[in-house]
Amino acid sequence: MSFLVLSCYFLAFLVPSCFSCPANFYPVLAVCHACPYHTESHENSTSAHDCRCVPGFICIYYKQVRATLLVNSTLREFQANANNVRSTLISGIANAAGVDTGHVTITGVMTRTRRVLGPDRAGSLLQVQVSVVGAKRVRDLAGHLDGVVVRDSWDVVPQVMVLSIPPGISLEQTV
Numbered sequence: 001m002s003f004l005v006l007s008c009y010f011l012a013f014l015v016p017s018c019f020s021c022p023a024n025f026y027p028v029l030a031v032c033h034a035c036p037y038h039t040e041s042h043e044n045s046t047s048a049h050d051c052r053c054v055p056g057f058i059c060i061y062y063k064q065v066r067a068t069l070l071v072n073s074t075l076r077e078f079q080a081n082a083n084n085v086r087s088t089l090i091s092g093i094a095n096a097a098g099v100d101t102g103h104v105t106i107t108g109v110m111t112r113t114r115r116v117l118g119p120d121r122a123g124s125l126l127q128v129q130v131s132v133v134g135a136k137r138v139r140d141l142a143g144h145l146d147g148v149v150v151r152d153s154w155d156v157v158p159q160v161m162v163l164s165i166p167p168g169i170s171l172e173q174t175v
Contacts, residue, residue, distance in 0.1 A: 020044045026051060038162050048158040060161040065097060065132040066107075069141075070125050070150040075111050078126055085148065089128065092144035098136030105131045125150060133159075 021032035026045040035041050035051035039059060042050070053059035071078065073085045081087055086106075094101045108129035132138075138154050 024051075036160050036162050038164070039160060048160050051160055053162060056165055058163045058165060060163065062134050062159050062161070064157045064159045065135040065138055065154055066157060067093065067130045067132070067138075067152055067154045069128045069130065069152045070112060071128050072148055072150055073126055075109065075126060078109060078128075088148055089145065092141065092148065093130055093132060095144045096141040097132045097138055099132060099134050103133045103135075105133075107131050 019027055019030050020043065021027050023043045023045075024035050024040050025032040026035065026041060026048055027033070033048075035045075035048070038054050038057040039051035040054060041052065045051070049061050051059070069089070071085070071089060073082075077083065078086055090101050090104045090106070093104050097103070106128060108127075110127045112125040112127045135156070138156070141149060141152050
């Protein structure tokens, strides 16, 4: 394997033009993924949003944001929503993403490292995994959740929902 090919392989996630996929596929971190059923894309597509519906189907394109957060709470407090910690988290994420709270879903909660909650009690940090559908932006989470979230990381995943058009219905009738 040549130096250029190896360099391109290791840099593909930083330099998207260094990596390409065949028609009907799109890249995610240097791996080609098939477009959803009933869609097709051109060669060198860059995301799932390049997969276009074939006749007879409608595509709805949206972005899903996934976040992993370290939350300053015990598992018991989080599950019981003590001091509104869970509600505050969902509301703050929705505000940072520019969506309604109904677009925020907690997909996982795991107890992490030990830490001190106050002078007389010990607790845990929680790793909370969240999914946000239809995010308009992701910014200033710390400003929305001061003191609740210790650390956060986000990634944006383009999504495509494919719906069939019922027989006898034209696209003009559905708009």
